[in-house]
Amino acid sequence: MRGQADRPVDQTGLRRLNLSRVLRSLRSDGPQSRALLARRTGLNKATTSSLVAELEQRRLAQLGAIVAGAVGRPSQLVELRPRAVCGVGLEINVNYAAVAVLDLTDQVLFSKRVPLDVVELGQVAVIDLLAELAADAIAVMREAGNWVAGATVAVPGLVDVENGVVQHAPNLRWREASVAERLASRLDLAPEAISVDNDANLSALAEHAVGVAAGVSDLLYLTGEVGVGGGVIADGRLVRGATGFTGEVGHMPLNPAPAECGCGRRGCWETQVGLAALLRAVADPGDEVRDSTHDLELRLRVIAARAAKGDARTRTALAEIGSALGVGASILVNVLNPTAVVLGGYFALLGEWLAEPARRELAERVMATGSCRLVLSDLGFTAAVRGGAHAALDRVFADPSIAPTEIVPTEVPHLGGIA
Known part of the structure; x- marks a missing residue:
């Protein structure tokens, strides 16, 4: 049986592949001349010029600075066009729902996060709220003249990516949630433009693309949320496993005091x-940091302030959690042998107190000493939602011909920073 790469391609299909080749080169290698694009893609110069012209027409690329060549006349760089084409990232987690919009250059054009109790609200209400967040973001983008390529939802659980179904998200109390289908019925997007993936997977993609470990070909991302998940990048590619459920590291049985986990088992990491x-x-019931109606980052800043002031309970708790984090991470490092372990979510925000005890455990337990560095994410709680937007844009990089060619205004109103 022939694979997809062996199937015959007609002229239209071949042009799509070549458009994708050029656009991906601009994404991975940055601005470059047509001559350099031709060399890197293996296409001839005339074909490359024609493809660049079409990418310009579809508002995916633009001409940039003029640079002097080593030999001959100066050349003009070709670069990804900002703002005109964008992808929407969405996230559902235990304490919040969020949306972010990125353009082709990974610039954040819109971002919003809403604190809520997902378990109490229930599956249907939460997905409907997420649809409202997405619809608002899409409306703002379209009003500014941007074309929306698609939307990808990040969820902490086991996701059937092909069908857009959350099979089991224990901390959300969700089973067999048809997230993509319900969103498709609420949003003005084609059903095939809406997808769902695991939050740790999307966070790992974001870190690999634009985060503190950008360009690292082998990395492990660990989420610091109610659930602890792992996203694995190996040789520059996301590892999904045989059934797509790689990364459920939070359920390794490592807790010597067999506390009950959200999954129903005991002793999970x-x-x-x-x-x-x-x-x-760090706090008793009734303390402000345990009030889920308040924004999570604000509560974590309160914890950080207490630690900075030397509060004994807070410092002791963070030291113990940091050590436990290092023990679990050391097992994963010994198995996966990544170049970097990226700590995300609250692990990063409280990294000043968590990282050192975790590093000590790694140093003592990892066999390949010095082969892996532990770093703190600079994307914080935006990693998954930005990874979702980045993944939504992959539709365009896979087939640039889906982008429309009509000319519309591209000025984006001031939208403020990340919420």
């Missing part, structure tokens, strides 16, 4: 290092 474990350890 996330019962030691997950967000719920942190909040229980």
Whole structure:
């Protein structure tokens, strides 16, 4: 049986492949002349010029600075066009829902996060709220003249990516949630433009593309949320596993005190290092940091302030969690042998107190000493939603011909920073 790469391609299909080749080169290698594009893609100069012209027409690329060549006349660089084409990232987590919009250059054009109790609201209400967030973002983008390529939803759980179904998200109390189908019925987007993926996978993609580990070909991303997940990049590609469920690292049985996990089992790693474990350890019920109606980052800043002032309970809790984090991470590093472990979510925001105990455990337990560095994400709680927007844009990089050619205004109103 022939694979997809062996199937015959007609002239239209061949042009789509070549458009994709050029656009991907601009994404991976940055602005470059047509001559350099031709060399890197293996296409002749005339074909490359024709493809660049079409990418310009579809508002995917533009001509940039003129640079002097080593030999001959100066050349004009070709670069990705900002703002005109964008992707929407959405996220559902235990304490919030979020949306972010990125353009082809990974610039954030719109971002909003809403605190809420997802478990209490229930599946249908949460997905409907997420649809409202997405619809608002899409409306703003279209009003500014941007074309929206698609939307990708990040969810902490087991996701059937092909069908857009969340099979099991224990901390959300969701089973067999048809997220993509319900969103498609609420949004003015083609059904095939809407997808769903695991939050750690999308976070890993974001870190690999634009985060602190950008360009690192082998990395492990660890989410610091109520659930603890892992996203694995190996040789520059996301690892999904045989059934697409790679990265459920929070359910490794590592807790010597067999606390009950959201998955129903006992002793899972996330019962030691997950967000719920942190909040229980640093504060009693009724404390402001345990009030889920308040924004999570604001509550974490309160914890950080207490640690900075030397509060004994907070410092002790963070040291213990940091050590437990390092023990679990050391097992994963010994198995996966990544170049970098990226700590995300609350692990990054409280990294000043978590990172050193975690590094000590890694140094003592990892066999290949010095082969892996532990770093703190600079994307914080935006990693998954930005990864979703980045993934939504992959539709365009896979087939640039889906982008429209009509000319519309591209000025974007001032939208403020990330919420």
